[in-house]
Amino acid sequence: VELKKGLSIHLYGFERAMGKRAFCNADGDMLVVPQAGNLVIRTEMGRLHVRVGEIFVVQRGVRWAVDPAQEVAPGTRLSGYILEVFAGHFRLPDLGPIGANGLANPRDFRSPTAWFDGTRADPEDPWTVTHKFGGKLFEATQAHSPFDVVAWHGNYCPFKYDLDKFCAVNSVTYDHMDPSIFTVLTCPSEEPGTAVADFVIFPPRWVVLEGFRPPYAHRNTMSEFMGLIRGEYDAKQGGFVPGGASLHNIMTPHGPDAATWKAATAHKDQHPVKMPDTMAFMFESCYMLKVCDRALQSPSLQKDYIKCWEQFPDNFTGVHDK
Amino acid sequence: VELKKGLSIHLYGFERAMGKRAFCNADGDMLVVPQAGNLVIRTEMGRLHVRVGEIFVVQRGVRWAVDPAQEVAPGTRLSGYILEVFAGHFRLPDLGPIGANGLANPRDFRSPTAWFDGTRADPEDPWTVTHKFGGKLFEATQAHSPFDVVAWHGNYCPFKYDLDKFCAVNSVTYDHMDPSIFTVLTCPSEEPGTAVADFVIFPPRWVVLEGFRPPYAHRNTMSEFMGLIRGEYDAKQGGFVPGGASLHNIMTPHGPDAATWKAATAHKDQHPVKMPDTMAFMFESCYMLKVCDRALQSPSLQKDYIKCWEQFPDNFTGVHDK
Amino acid sequence: VELKKGLSIHLYGFERAMGKRAFCNADGDMLVVPQAGNLVIRTEMGRLHVRVGEIFVVQRGVRWAVDPAQEVAPGTRLSGYILEVFAGHFRLPDLGPIGANGLANPRDFRSPTAWFDGTRADPEDPWTVTHKFGGKLFEATQAHSPFDVVAWHGNYCPFKYDLDKFCAVNSVTYDHMDPSIFTVLTCPSEEPGTAVADFVIFPPRWVVLEGFRPPYAHRNTMSEFMGLIRGEYDAKQGGFVPGGASLHNIMTPHGPDAATWKAATAHKDQHPVKMPDTMAFMFESCYMLKVCDRALQSPSLQKDYIKCWEQFPDNFTGVHDK
Amino acid sequence: VELKKGLSIHLYGFERAMGKRAFCNADGDMLVVPQAGNLVIRTEMGRLHVRVGEIFVVQRGVRWAVDPAQEVAPGTRLSGYILEVFAGHFRLPDLGPIGANGLANPRDFRSPTAWFDGTRADPEDPWTVTHKFGGKLFEATQAHSPFDVVAWHGNYCPFKYDLDKFCAVNSVTYDHMDPSIFTVLTCPSEEPGTAVADFVIFPPRWVVLEGFRPPYAHRNTMSEFMGLIRGEYDAKQGGFVPGGASLHNIMTPHGPDAATWKAATAHKDQHPVKMPDTMAFMFESCYMLKVCDRALQSPSLQKDYIKCWEQFPDNFTGVHDK
Amino acid sequence: VELKKGLSIHLYGFERAMGKRAFCNADGDMLVVPQAGNLVIRTEMGRLHVRVGEIFVVQRGVRWAVDPAQEVAPGTRLSGYILEVFAGHFRLPDLGPIGANGLANPRDFRSPTAWFDGTRADPEDPWTVTHKFGGKLFEATQAHSPFDVVAWHGNYCPFKYDLDKFCAVNSVTYDHMDPSIFTVLTCPSEEPGTAVADFVIFPPRWVVLEGFRPPYAHRNTMSEFMGLIRGEYDAKQGGFVPGGASLHNIMTPHGPDAATWKAATAHKDQHPVKMPDTMAFMFESCYMLKVCDRALQSPSLQKDYIKCWEQFPDNFTGVHDK
């Protein structure tokens, strides 16, 4: 009797292929961002090979399984990020004045062709299907493979996208644009202009704007969850490692750290700069995000995060009005 | 009994101040782009000083007069372009993923403060008000000045904008964006995504995209009327002078000329380039534009315009399928 | 191959019953405002008795005939106004903050019950049906009566409304409201907030607002056609007779005459006033209205209309800025 | 300065292949319904083989040529119908309660793959391109073929559809549905629920509704242009031949002829009937259609068309109310 | 401080008239489907006699009471289904291409005329009004009857509908339509195309489609709650009795049972079939439905329901890809 709207963010890690197991999420769609370890996805509509640097989306109700794409050395974990939305589906943003091309181009999204499993039904060695429904996990077994579709048509099907194909757009004169300009996919809310979840990336690109180049300090009406696939994020130099995550919830002030600010303001001459190879991303949402206990008690929790802003000098040289 | 929807484009030229004359357009709004000669606009809401490089908009039903801002040498004409729309009003485009800032910022539009004329009513030396209604001009005289407003409030008032404040956004990776990305103001049609008229500019900016940089050859579902305020337009090097105009109507193929294409494809190494000082603009419309006889018979008509594309080589080296 | 959108306004006058004639308008709906002479309307859905002070609407494609409700003395003409719209239909305005009641209440609109004609088909004495299509009139004869419907259901049917049932709303503090506050029926255009035609009335009501009470001088983005059914219109005292009409087209300045202005500003003490019995109305439209030759050459044309504003004094006592 | 909205209907007939000629319509899209003679369409995006019983659509601005698919015997004309729309594009109707499948299924529309012409550029034997712009035809020559595209992507491309794949839906209980239930493609107007043009077919199907089965007599708020590809139309038995056309403009009464009515009402027992092989169609529009002189003066004009309704008996047995 | 959106489904059973008790639901509207026992509903707007085969709707905030329509034999329970929605109201679906008629016709919905209770106020024998607010029940007494309205106007009033008047539409060629084609009433959600609750019926009708006729196996993005008023449901022959209920929640796979599938595929010749007298229905919702403990522990729970699909053979005769 309840419709949970919203989103959930997960960090995953696993070491083995799933074998005769499959998963199905009745609650919503899942966008997966591999950070370590290339993957092969089996779905009812076919298989997808997904490299690190690509993302994939599996829709609500579709059965799928995930395996390492290559042999995995013992003790190695394949890991990454999952964005789960309980409302609608991911789609390309309306481009507005950007026009008919730019950002993620439709033709670069890839869906599988039909494929069926080679195993015959075997009641002695059944398949297990895990079904997520209403936030709980249910399990059932069946003798035959769930991956037995020999042909299909339609457009409700899993897809992948290579983030390096993103056509980034940005200021070529002055000023710092909102991160929405880097939106790859959006799951819009019913309120125009806000989103249950935006998937935004910060890819390699030319930086030519004249003026202060890092993002400015701000409070956001949306929550910002950031992750890093490779390289270095330009507003937290050295303070943010691949596989890590940061969360700035709604209306929590944040911005580049003091070191970044100092480096940026010291420059007199602003040449065009081609950013080094990096791929940071953001899950942005109009929902407030609660943090689960496991994360709060994690040894990886960066408890002195606030110190990155403590070195900002007081630059005001005017007279204080008493 | 008739509602003319659409637009009209005019080129103006004059030499003298208007004195005791005023104009009022009951048919629609007018966007004026001065190309030669700074102007002072008198309106019922006050005065605006408009330099070349700025534009101004006067709404339907507002009385106004225009004068040279400085003394004009004999034989010198002040000239420029007028875009008249018979439907709705000009407004900023919705920015979409560009976000909350960028392109023309609202705070850079300037409206006048109240001002009234110093002349007393004089039936012997009356004012003349020219009224454009239904495409025809009517004249009436009145003893007192139409510019007699001592205070006003509201938001239906003339404004000007300095094109050099435009925050241009463009590709910082690859590909050529649609010109809509340079939209300053739009007068939208009732069909989302199309416009009775878009006012688009090509301002000084960094060009960093990697690949073929000039616009590609295309047919457009909108009509393109181009003008040049200063400098040189990058897709017609030398073939387009300030004060000139070109028109490519709906679905007429066009693109950069052969010389531009050759220069662009000859480059091996594509460095960032800061475009030289230039200000071209486009009036783009979903309407087909008819050309008046006066323009077709003008000695300035460029009759050999088509030759600019004749030097394209045949590059196809495959086998023709017979 | 053409869709004429817009409206047309007619003044009618007739002396006789239509007998075996019927009319059908394929171009649009007609709203009829009788000014002299009660009427009986025959339609395919039944008969309506329409008094002066009521209005009726017959939709596009419905056959109807109109007769005097009583015997008419020789030389007497029944007359009134017709508003014809070529786009959509008339409907109640959305009331906005006015809420669930007020203005014209749905339950006060009356449609006929089925009725059929008593005459048998007679090829010797046929009926004539006049059909208006594409602005032209066509005629056809048929042996049987077009009013032969014995039962019907649906909601596409003629209706009448008694203007004295209008629940007028207005300022009970200060300021003069827009006439849209008196809208009885609207035929909206595709542009929200504007109308192909609004039918607006100025009925008997309490006037209590404190400040200047007559309408202010203005230019309107819509055309205003006014008529008077009975009594006196409060902004043109004595200058506007029942059955007359005035037209102020788009952006033409107008307002109360000088006499009305003087009377209103002379009052020191503003008591509540119950307006005397009057019923003026306005057809307001976002279209420009052309005036037909017959009206321009009519002996009733009020050629000195502009004089009503000539007596406005110059009240500005400040110093003129030279 | 003018945007002609609306539609135009043409009947075509030709005998020869177009050779080195191509056509381009800058005014709008064209939907072609071949009635006699299979066709091969050359377009910039590739070739389509279109049989009688299929339809094809070429969009505004796309160059194309049409040829007979087989050798044509001397004196034989290939003929059919063309629906040209000057507003928007054809798309599938929103299905509403019909759900996710039914009517024309998206997967049955076919677009061409890229194909280029085998001829080399030859200034001595140039191509002629006819361009329709603003209702007029313009001609230009060029040495190379306009069909020289070796690869393309996008979704603005010609398509064809086989009408026999239409999944017809209709009443399976009682009552006669509106013809909109047979809509293949629609070009919607800006007014929800009406269309610049609907393309509607009457394909072979089961008729099971209980009650009066032919369409009822009616006046329509849209214009109805009917054509017949093969077989017999069930509301005009014998009175409508393949290749013919009928037009019932807005609000013109019409319906099944007297013979059809008599046959339908004589049935006592209403078994399910599988309609014989037939394919009638309708172009339906909210615009009034003017008929060109050539059609009005055609020897094929059916001048006694009105007689088909003259045999309706007078069935009213009640007492006439005098 | 909370707005529970969604729906609730109840099965009711009672044996006695309500006497001096009345009920009022402040949370939402209730749609009642009697399955056993005709009813008389008393409401503030009047009385409705509701037979089995009819349904009725009482809106939020309206007081009502329900009694058996006839004397009830001891031990007999009147029973049926209730669908309660906490968002908006039930309305007819937009018909889309189905047009102006079909499915449930507006004129077949019946509301009561005013009626008042014959009992005088009596403080010694008061009425009890039960008020459902925020999911809880509150009780209050009052001396006078709540059914004391002598006249009313408006359109917020209870109504009933006879399901046998439903004009069913379905495929008359091939393919199986979505059940939305049988929608009687819908309570739409804020997301176009989905519903808080659809009320769908499967009435007697002709089945003529050629191909596989039972519904196909599927997962649905909406929850399906089915009930049966009379007869037999065609996808569960013998396995579903009148008064029973089944629930297939969001994304739970289901379909016709193996016996139904076998019977349907065994047919070689597919004649039109008039379905026997039956009336199944579905409450379909975009919300996930939780099942209450009482239902889970009911002795009527069909624990071996899954067995109906176990007899499906493995028909794949191709080579398994290993």
Place this chain on the structure above:
Amino acid sequence: VELKKGLSIHLYGFERAMGKRAFCNADGDMLVVPQAGNLVIRTEMGRLHVRVGEIFVVQRGVRWAVDPAQEVAPGTRLSGYILEVFAGHFRLPDLGPIGANGLANPRDFRSPTAWFDGTRADPEDPWTVTHKFGGKLFEATQAHSPFDVVAWHGNYCPFKYDLDKFCAVNSVTYDHMDPSIFTVLTCPSEEPGTAVADFVIFPPRWVVLEGFRPPYAHRNTMSEFMGLIRGEYDAKQGGFVPGGASLHNIMTPHGPDAATWKAATAHKDQHPVKMPDTMAFMFESCYMLKVCDRALQSPSLQKDYIKCWEQFPDNFTGVHDK
């Protein structure tokens, strides 16, 4: 992972200035209605002086502090009402037929100019910022003042409004309008026509309608929370004191008390009446409001509120239908 939509209503009371404390609400916007004690608001955008009779709004995420505007006598509490919304922002209602002016005029809303605090950063005497996030309060300290903004632009800024500038509109003929006609600000829900919260006032105004003048008894589909700033509320004469509050939740019947009803119906002659100086207001919401324990256990709770309706006589003189 949760988005609480809705509203919360608070009554505040305080005695001291906040000093080096600031507050920030990350959950939503707050509309404050002072009832006793003028206030000075410090915000990041500047200071506002807010008198009793004015209201102010502080948006989500803006830091602010509130102080008494004058010295406060010991034991005196400053008090008033707060309306907090967790969805969207407050805006002016669309005026509908009321037109371009009326109700609250945009130009009467006042926002602060930039102002910065005179205190220097002092780690020994830090500031405390209280942050409301997800319904919980968090505290942090910082050495420098949060009110250190020397200039700003934008439109996301606090504002105040003087309720005496409200231009009230009401019936000037007959009938009682819905209270929506007195809407000052609305925070609309996603369902057109309903609101998360409307702020409605009952200001001094002329009452001229002829008929029964107090509000009628009703059940409302929205919750009504009423407060009183000064004077007397006309539907509860003497039963409602300034600073008090009443709550009539969704679908709870209520109306003027018996004394008010008796006085209103006793009048034979209905003169225009200028209402005495009063300012009641209503927070109206489509949400059900839960009452907190503290309010339910307050000694101020009016437990015999229901008695105000017990003196209504039974006026029905017809025959009861038994």
